[in-house]
Amino acid sequence: MNINISARTSRLNGDITITGSKSETNRLLLLQALYPQLTIANISNSDDALVMQKGLKSSASEIDIHHAGTAMRFLTAYFATQPGRNIRLTGSRRMTERPIGILVEALRELGADISYENEEGYPPLLIQGKRLQGNKVTIPADVSSQYISALLLIAPSLPEGLMLELKGKITSVPYIKMTLSLLDRIGVPYEFKGNLIRVQPKTTVEKQTLVVESDWSSASYFYSIAALSESASISLSSYRKDSLQGDSVLSEIYRHFGVETSFKGDGLHLSRSADAAVTDYMELDLSNAPDIAQTIAVTCFGLGIGCRLTGLHTLKIKETDRLEALKAELSKFGAQIEVTDKELMLQPSGNIQNGVSVATYNDHRMAMAFAPLALKVPLSIQDAGVVSKSYPDFWNDLEVLGFTVEKI
Template sequence: MNEIIRIRAPWKTIDGSVSLPISKSMANRIIMLKAYSGELNHPPDDRDSGDTTLLKRNLQKIAQQNDEGEPVRVDCGNAGTVFRFLLPFLAKRNGTWILTGERRMLERPVGPLVSALNSLGADIEYLEENGYPPLRVNGKTLSSGEVKVDTSISSQFVSALLLLAPFLESGLSIKKTGENVSGSYTSMTTSLLRSAGISVSVDGDITRVFPGIINTTMLKPEYDWSSASFWYTVVALSHHGTITLRGLTPPERSIQGDSSVAGIFRSLGVFTNNTDDGLVIRKSFSVPTITRIRLNMRSTPDLVLPVVTAIAGLGYGALISGIDHLRYKESDRIRALITELRALNAYIDYAEKMLVVHPSDIRYLRPVNTYNDHRMAMAFAPLALISRTMEVRDPGVVMKSYPEFWSMMEELGFEMIRI
């Protein structure tokens, strides 16, 4: 945990290609639909993220248990998707389960999902603080019906119920209450259900999922747009750089909400073109005249870090709204982002639920702390292009979503020194 990676930017113009991981958001949803259909053993894949590997291991462990004896401990680390997706699955599966995780996971709310499941007849109890893990889950048959879910903290509560819904006798009707954050991920889940042959109707805040048999052969994950966003930051901060994103689905065809990063970075002078080899992103030779950018990122929280570090590195100003739920991610990302950018001489504040970035001159002053958060490491690494050198603590955190990130940086000409 004390390891530091020193990143030295290349002197030559960046011109290369990178491979991307499979979208862990899509992969984990597909794996859960297969698990509900009875397929719990999934072979490892070199393209898997750390979260997907953890989900596969936990499902294999669950498959090996019977419903007798002591409660079975299922550890989800700091993977919110894994924890929240497994909760309804275990609530419906015979056995007694202790669902837990790392310290940070125990600080991440799960109350709205527990309340919704208990209203369907689940038997879930809190073992420590109400509303938070760890949980004791006594598996049993769940009923169909209607549930209300507060979506102001996480869309994963809704997605977890959507994945469960086709396997209930009469399906499920879900009413979203509160601010609808990360809505693009809910849309991804409904798109996958429809691709698998499940009937889904959406009417405002109410989503109705009908029971059915999943056609898992129709479910194919895309390469990850969330991971691609960090290469947009690299190109934005480069001197007319070009990167090919191999195999990435064009934004107009992708079901990933984070494909909107292409449009956001266009305003920062990065253009996206489709080719036979993948998407090519290029820094424009004409520099956009920008004083301040205003963005609402309520539906795309995973883009906040790469977008904000790019804006800060370019010396622009910005007003970013719709991000209060970032406090409940792998780290408190609002606090972490502000702390680490200020340590690099940036002028940034959070007031009235708005992140305010003032034009600044980024300088390397000390290693960047990553708070056990993969996206912090990958978002700050490209700032080496501004300061020529950047140091990042605990570089291994990228294993959670993008194990090849540092080797891809090297392929683009960055020098990586572990100290």
């Protein structure tokens, strides 16, 4: 499905309800599989969460997770710990190009029986589940936090728990802390000191219901919409001021774009006045929140300001090479942009090309990050249905705010 999108007004008002965080949901789903006495409320309705649920419940010998990178990492760890389960874990063509060797090697150190069907270090994986006896492993600290979280989530189910050493500078710390905080909520003792994480074993947990906070990555697009509007008053639910999600840094970052955040009850409110002050240049290290890089880059371009975004090395191995994809699509609008393997540099620009058709590269964040530019010029989004990966209701919610979305 391709769409045309434009804005009927640049003065935006509305209330939006966003379902649970994909990141929190998938972590809790794995913990629920290990500890069935757990109940989860406000589960994400994203494709990734549905794939994770289906994979965990499946009794089949082959599981296809399509584009869901989180599910690939988490299910690899989970099935490696399940005695008697022999699984072929595969995904889309892009998934077979995304490395998983570091996680597989770590699991092998713990005693896992995992082999590669084709290319070494990449899916599909052949997993023979067994009771893992190891309790110590070392991995590089600058890898995707999903590798680290996958190990931490299975750690309490191991006979002796896990001592995980991270070598080098740790990136995506908030996602690691999210995982550890969820372990803490179900009563799993842990220590995180320096580059060493110790998780104690836990055979049973108390029966309880865990409520998933709404997704801050999804909120990022409304921050961008508010920033690019003439004025805005947008309420989003359900969010916590003391969020576990790294992307909650949005509330601080977008103050530089004239967007103020306030919390009330279980929601947050975004406001922007017509005379809001905007910075003339933005430099950010996003190593702890790389998923909002696309949104911020598009916001800066839409406001005509320059930026330098660093700490983006993990974007090369996402649904697409997000840095190259950003360069290609922003250039269509007239942006002067350069990227390396870990940073993005955007020059200030006062002109935005009209009527551009944005390619999405099977990447939900490309579609949603570019949508706010419709406040400046009409544009088209190719394969707009890709948003279902994390936010199926996105286009409907934009119409609530005053956008016109037409299928073509």
